[in-house]
Structures are given as structure tokens and as C-alpha cells.
Amino acid sequence: MANTSRRSFLKKGMFGLAALPLGMGVLTTKAFAEGLPPLSEDAPNAKALNYVKVAADASSHPAFKADSYCDNCMFFQPDTNGCTLFQGFSVEPKGWCQSWFKRPG
Incomplete structure (x- = not known):
């Protein structure tokens, strides 16, 4: 009986470990996205x-x-107000820089 419970524990533990990076990736992205300086x-x-x-x-x-404006530029990331040119920072949606390039569409 001890072997089956240990086996069950290991299976559940392995599944949990396998799913952990997926969950952490989603949570981490959202957490960092909301807090860009x-x-x-x-x-x-x-x-x-x-x-x-x-x-x-x-x-x-x-x-x-x-x-x-930043918010209609191809480099702007609307979900975070980030910009691919200024990694790790948010920009003002109605801001501007000389690298502005119209977002397609």
C-alpha cells in the first residue's frame, strides 16, 4: 500500500513540476508588465x-x-505601455520619439 501512495505522490509531483513553468510564465509576465517604471x-x-x-x-x-504618437507606433506594446526600443520601461501613449514608425493595419 505504501508503494502505491508513494507512486501517486510522485506522479502528482511530477505533473505539478511540469506545469509550474507554464503558470509562472503567465504570472510573471503579467506581474512585470503592470509594474514597468x-x-x-x-x-x-x-x-x-x-x-x-x-x-x-x-x-x-x-x-x-x-x-x-507612441500608441500608434509599431514598437509600442499596448498591454504594458512598453516599447521594444526602451526595454524594461513604459512610455507615454501620447509620447513620441524619432524612431516612430506607423503600426501596420
């Missing part, structure tokens, strides 16, 4: 790409186009 305009990579939190502040920049 905002990108500062003074950050070196933000300065390099002329990032501003308010797109109108960049209207004098030669690369600026009307209605070009």
Missing part, C-alpha cells in the same frame, strides 16, 4: 532617440509627423 526623458537612450512624453513638444523636430 516610466521612461525618463533624461535617460541616455531616451535622449538619443529624442523621446518626449508629450508629442507636441517634438513638433519642431524634422522627423515629427502630425498624429505620430
